[in-house]
Amino acid sequence: MKFAVLVLEGPYQHQAADSAYHFIQAARGRGHEIVGVFLYTDAVNNANRFVSPPGERNIAQRYEQLAVEGVPVVACTACAKFRGLTKDTKMEHIRMSGLGSLAEFIQGADRFVTFGD
Amino acid sequence: MKKVMLIMRRAPYGTVYTAEGLRSVMGLAVFELDVALAFVGDGVYTIMRNQDASGLDMKPLGEAFSGLSDFGVQHYYVHAPSLAERGLTTEDLVVPAEVLDDAGLQRLLAEQDAVLPF
Numbered sequence: 375m376k377f378a379v380l381v382l383e384g385p386y387q388h389q390a391a392d393s394a395y396h397f398i399q400a401a402r403g404r405g406h407e408i409v410g411v412f413l414y415t416d417a418v419n420n421a422n423r424f425v426s427p428p429g430e431r432n433i434a435q436r437y438e439q440l441a442v443e444g445v446p447v448v449a450c451t452a453c454a455k456f457r458g459l460t461k462d463t464k465m466e467h468i469r470m471s472g473l474g475s476l477a478e479f480i481q482g483a484d485r486f487v488t489f490g491d
Numbered sequence: 492m493k494k495v496m497l498i499m500r501r502a503p504y505g506t507v508y509t510a511e512g513l514r515s516v517m518g519l520a521v522f523e524l525d526v527a528l529a530f531v532g533d534g535v536y537t538i539m540r541n542q543d544a545s546g547l548d549m550k551p552l553g554e555a556f557s558g559l560s561d562f563g564v565q566h567y568y569v570h571a572p573s574l575a576e577r578g579l580t581t582e583d584l585v586v587p588a589e590v591l592d593d594a595g596l597q598r599l600l601a602e603q604d605a606v607l608p609f
Contacts, residue, residue, distance in 0.1 A: 380607065382508075415511050452514075473518030480524065481493055486605035 377401055378483035379411045380476070382490030384419035385433035391420050394489035395436050398445065410479035411440065413449040413468070418459050421449040421468040434465060441467035448475045493604040495519060496527045499534035500608060503552045504544060509537050512609035513555055520562040527566035527603075528559070529596065530588065534609075535573045538584045557585040570596055 379398060383390035398408050413420055425434035441447040447468045449459065454470055464470065480486055497516055503509045520526045530538055542551040569588040574580060581590060591599065600606060 378605075382609075414515070415507060453511075473515055474522060476515070477519050477522035477524055480495060480519075480605045481522075483605075486607075488606070488608055490608065 375401075376407045376409045376482060376484045378409050378479035378486045380486070380488040380490075381411065381413050381417040381420065382415050382488065384416035385425060386427070387416075388491050390489040390491065391417060391433050391437075392431075394487075395433065395440075397487065397489070398440060402445075408440075408445045409482040410446040410448060410475065411437070412476045412479055413437070413447065413453075414476070415450070415453055416457070418449040418453045418457055421447070421454075421464045422459060423463060423465045438465035438467055441465065441469075446475075446479075448479075450476075492523055492525045494525045494527070494602060495605045495607065496529055496599070496603045497607045497609060498529045498531055499537050500532050502533040503537040503542070504547055504549060508609040509534070509552055510549075512607075513552060513559075515607065515609075516559055516564060517562050520559070520564050526564050527568065527599075528556070528564060529568040529570070529591075529599065530573070531570040531596070532573050533577075535569055535577060535579060535584075538567075538569070538586050538588065539579070540583055540585050553585045568596070568599060 381394045385391050420437050448471045451470045451472050501508050542553045544551045567586045567588040568591050571590045
């Protein structure tokens with residue numbers, strides 16, 4: 375089955391970014407396809423390459439690794455502007471794009487799942 | 492065309508969710524998607540008449556939602572128990588919303604290809 379995933383919260387403050395990551399990994403482990411992960415509102419902070427939690431899981435690195443492995447991970451361009459995330463401060467393989475990418479993920483998926491507050 | 496519904500669940504000010512919901516409706520409706528909006532819980536305050544957000548340094552959101560028909564959004568739904576619990580009626584709303592009970596909302600949700608909760 376093809377899944378699209380929307381994340382609405384940033385790293386650490388809420389569980390949403392962790393839950394979305396675990397959902398994605400579990401789905402991939404069972405042979406499902408993730409057509410796209412859209413990081414919206416505060417979730418764009420999951421794409422910040424300077425995230426560096428002492429002694430804890432690195433959530434931003436986890437999303438980067440998904441992108442490296444070929445899962446399309448997109449951070450909302452406008453949300454990034456609001457939060458000062460730029461192409462120089464974002465993870466290398468996470469793309470910045472607009473709501474057109476979210477529309478495309480919805481159109482290409484059998485199931486759409488949101489992780490938020 | 493895929494059916495997408497955005498659910499507004501929160502009061503319009505205090506968090507960014509309602510304003511972002513509005514932005515995503517405009518963003519999604521220009522693509523090949525059939526977009527509907529449902530107002531539930533404190534989300535019904537989002538489409539109340541005569542909002543004044545000037546003290547918050549924000550734009551009033553109610554009128555913005557009423558202008559969404561220009562973006563091809565035709566379907567507005569409001570949860571009747573949420574209105575009643577807050578002492579509101581459809582007369583208080585800026586958009587002509589179809590009123591739904593719990594079962595109606597459930598049916599509508601089941602018809603959607605994607606649901607975006609804000």
